[in-house]
Amino acid sequence: MKPSFISLDWGTSSLRAVLVSEEGAIIEARSAPGGVMAVKDRQFQASLYAICSDWIENCGCPIVASGMIGSRQGWVEAPYLDCPATPATAAQALTTLRISERVDMHIVPGLRCGSKTTMYDVMRGEETQIWGADVSPDSVCVLPGTHSKWVFVDEHLRIKRFATYLTGELYGLLTKHGILGRLMEFGDSDREAFARGATLGLKHSAQASHVLFAARTAALMGEVHPAGLPDYLSGILIGVEVASALAAENVSGDQRIILIGDDDLCCRYEEVLQLAGLKSDRAADGATVQGHVRVAREAGILACESA
Amino acid sequence: MKPSFISLDWGTSSLRAVLVSEEGAIIEARSAPGGVMAVKDRQFQASLYAICSDWIENCGCPIVASGMIGSRQGWVEAPYLDCPATPATAAQALTTLRISERVDMHIVPGLRCGSKTTMYDVMRGEETQIWGADVSPDSVCVLPGTHSKWVFVDEHLRIKRFATYLTGELYGLLTKHGILGRLMEFGDSDREAFARGATLGLKHSAQASHVLFAARTAALMGEVHPAGLPDYLSGILIGVEVASALAAENVSGDQRIILIGDDDLCCRYEEVLQLAGLKSDRAADGATVQGHVRVAREAGILACESA
Numbered sequence: 001m002k003p004s005f006i007s008l009d010w011g012t013s014s015l016r017a018v019l020v021s022e023e024g025a026i027i028e029a030r031s032a033p034g035g036v037m038a039v040k041d042r043q044f045q046a047s048l049y050a051i052c053s054d055w056i057e058n059c060g061c062p063i064v065a066s067g068m069i070g071s072r073q074g075w076v077e078a079p080y081l082d083c084p085a086t087p088a089t090a091a092q093a094l095t096t097l098r099i100s101e102r103v104d105m106h107i108v109p110g111l112r113c114g115s116k117t118t119m120y121d122v123m124r125g126e127e128t129q130i131w132g133a134d135v136s137p138d139s140v141c142v143l144p145g146t147h148s149k150w151v152f153v154d155e156h157l158r159i160k161r162f163a164t165y166l167t168g169e170l171y172g173l174l175t176k177h178g179i180l181g182r183l184m185e186f187g188d189s190d191r192e193a194f195a196r197g198a199t200l201g202l203k204h205s206a207q208a209s210h211v212l213f214a215a216r217t218a219a220l221m222g223e224v225h226p227a228g229l230p231d232y233l234s235g236i237l238i239g240v241e242v243a244s245a246l247a248a249e250n251v252s253g254d255q256r257i258i259l260i261g262d263d264d265l266c267c268r269y270e271e272v273l274q275l276a277g278l279k280s281d282r283a284a285d286g287a288t289v290q291g292h293v294r295v296a297r298e299a300g301i302l303a304c305e306s307a
Numbered sequence: 308m309k310p311s312f313i314s315l316d317w318g319t320s321s322l323r324a325v326l327v328s329e330e331g332a333i334i335e336a337r338s339a340p341g342g343v344m345a346v347k348d349r350q351f352q353a354s355l356y357a358i359c360s361d362w363i364e365n366c367g368c369p370i371v372a373s374g375m376i377g378s379r380q381g382w383v384e385a386p387y388l389d390c391p392a393t394p395a396t397a398a399q400a401l402t403t404l405r406i407s408e409r410v411d412m413h414i415v416p417g418l419r420c421g422s423k424t425t426m427y428d429v430m431r432g433e434e435t436q437i438w439g440a441d442v443s444p445d446s447v448c449v450l451p452g453t454h455s456k457w458v459f460v461d462e463h464l465r466i467k468r469f470a471t472y473l474t475g476e477l478y479g480l481l482t483k484h485g486i487l488g489r490l491m492e493f494g495d496s497d498r499e500a501f502a503r504g505a506t507l508g509l510k511h512s513a514q515a516s517h518v519l520f521a522a523r524t525a526a527l528m529g530e531v532h533p534a535g536l537p538d539y540l541s542g543i544l545i546g547v548e549v550a551s552a553l554a555a556e557n558v559s560g561d562q563r564i565i566l567i568g569d570d571d572l573c574c575r576y577e578e579v580l581q582l583a584g585l586k587s588d589r590a591a592d593g594a595t596v597q598g599h600v601r602v603a604r605e606a607g608i609l610a611c612e613s614a
Contacts, residue, residue: 072527119507120524146486147520164520173480179453200426207551208515209544213454213471217427220379237516244514 001027003059004302006052007292008105010069011125012037012146016288017052019061022303024293026286036068044075045099056103062301063105064292067125070095070107080112080122084158087131087291091298108295113161121164123149125288129260130159132291133283140251141258141283144168144238144265150245163248165241168265171234174212180233183219185226193228194235198272201239205247208240238272246276253277260287308334310366311609313359314599315412317376318432319344319453323595324359326368329610331600333593343375351382352406363410369608370412371599374432377402377414387419387429391465394438394598398605415602420468428471430456432595436567437466439598440590447558448565448590449580451475451545451572457552470555472548475572478541481519487540490526492533500535501542505579508546512554515547545579553583560584567594 001021009016013035019027034047048056055061070078078095094106110124126149130141141151146168154160175181197215204211215233218224224232245251257273257280259266266282273280296302308328316323320342326334341354355363355370362368377385385402401413417431433456437448448458453475461467482488504522511518522540525531531539552558564580564587566573573589580587603609 114524116528116530119511119518119521120528120530121520122524122527163514163517165516166519167516169485170477170516173484177480177484178476204426206513207470207555209472209474209477209548210470210551210555211426212473213428214426217421217429220429221423221427223423223427241516244517248514248517 197235504542
């Protein structure tokens with residue numbers, strides 16, 4: 001297979017590089033822990049060369065990148081693209097950086113929705129995953145993580161709007177630095193405690209900053225064992241997110257939710273969605289690379305499939 | 308004035324000792340940073356003697372204490388008293404510890420409400436503040452803090468029930484350890500940013516873990532200056548708390564809210580309550596000591612006023 005471009009999924013905590021063929025297939029994949037936050041003194045070029053200097057020098061292929069690499073803390077700030085957005089509108093809004101005499105890096109813009117009078121929301125990288133995930137028209141995509149995203153795709157497969165939930169960040173802060181974490185023991189997962197937390201969170205989502213306190217009182221009253229507390233809190237937080245999002249977005253019971261992301265997290269969301277009476281499907285792996293292929297085709301970096 | 312008992316307000320982060328006269332008046336007050344969390348190797352007696360060994364040895368007065376000192380991490384665990392609760396029921400449920408040949412320390416029980424099937428809620432120390440704050444029947448008391456409390460007092464001045472909101476803890480975690488804090492500059496307060504955040508939080512309280520993200524996007528879009536972000540987030544969090552509590556508890560517009568606590572925090576809550584269309588009053592200072600006086604009278608530690 002002849003290499004055509006390098007796909008970079010360069011997020012906050014990791015860097016994944018994939019050499020992609022002219023047919024859009026994966027020739028080779030590599031990854032490194034060198035996320036944007038781990039790059040010191042803005043040595044982005046060195047981090048990139050450390051993972052794939054051979055590809056850059058030998059093939060001279062262009063690079064298509066997405067994720068936090070295009071943020072203010074990244075290599076170069078790629079302005080946000082407003083919703084509704086598609087691979088075609090993104091292809092017209094690439095931020096291009098010449099990284100060597102022969103090689104350009106094209107950064108896919110992150111997306112923005114909302115307004116000054118309501119609130120803005122932003123994402124970087126998730127838009128590419130959705131474009132590569134082969135979702136159906138009129139889908140609701142959920143991408144769990146530090147900052148979970150609920151993304152609404154319309155009948156023309158455009159990303160219409162989305163909403164971020166701080167679920168993963170709150171879990172990390174509360175367990176690592178918070179008072180709730182003091183009573184916790186970390187180890188094996190406890191599915192029963194998770195389901196109990198999720199049921200509570202789903203029920204009291206309108207009182208998020210109150211219901212979180214159950215992770216303290218349930219421990220004080222001996223209702224949840226210290227080893228079950230981390231999953232109990234995880235359940236509460238995901239329950240709160242799911243019920244809040246369903247209420248705010250008017251998601252109906254017959255709409256299928258598409259989960260995109262890490263396996264363990266997707267399992268948790270699957271379970272909570274089920275408790276809320278909703279069905280969900282998992283997107284195929286490798287969505288980011290396929291998203292880059294779609295944007296690269298629209299931008300003419302990669303020849304069209306029919307060509 | 309003749310000393311009659313020592314009032315101890317012994318919380319997580321500070322210890323306040325007051326020598327109280329037979330008439331219930333303050334003879335002398337002292338404070339130390341030696342909160343329960345600062346006491347090493349369970350040296351509670353040494354911490355207590357460091358602040359008032361002279362009172363203990365010279366007067367031989369009993370001690371009445373409340374706060375986290377009665378928690379599992381405190382000196383001795385004082386079992387929770389279930390709601391509805393009054394100074395009289397608390398006086399019958401004191402946990403007494405002999406600390407010297409002549410001196411007993413009586414710990415006021417914390418309160419518990421809720422149930423296994425809903426969720427439990429607990430407090431330690433706030434009950435004593437409320438009993439000393441001279442509140443009117445059928446009041447709603449709000450005690451802002453790390454774990455804010457909304458406390459409902461019935462027509463017989465009993466504490467009927469209450470709810471905890473993690474507002475202060477979330478603010479601390481998000482600003483000190485979270486991603487939102489990275490864009491912030493800390494310094495003078497910014498009342499306009501606070502009011503904007505509060506308006507947003509009040510409006511979107513049912514989506515707490517989403518609306519918090521506005522403290523990131525407003526910064527990214529240049530809507531709020533880095534120096535205004537801490538107050539913007541503070542406004543969002545207090546707005547979320549106030550609107551959630553009002554919705555959950557059916558608080559009507561003609562009900563007055565009584566604010567008890569730290570001056571700066573009470574000002575913030577006053578403003579947010581006003582934005583929500585509610586009036587509030589401040590409780591007088593020194594509520595804890597007066598609460599101890601009431602419990603001590605009911606327990607016969609201090610003679611009744613009429614005696």
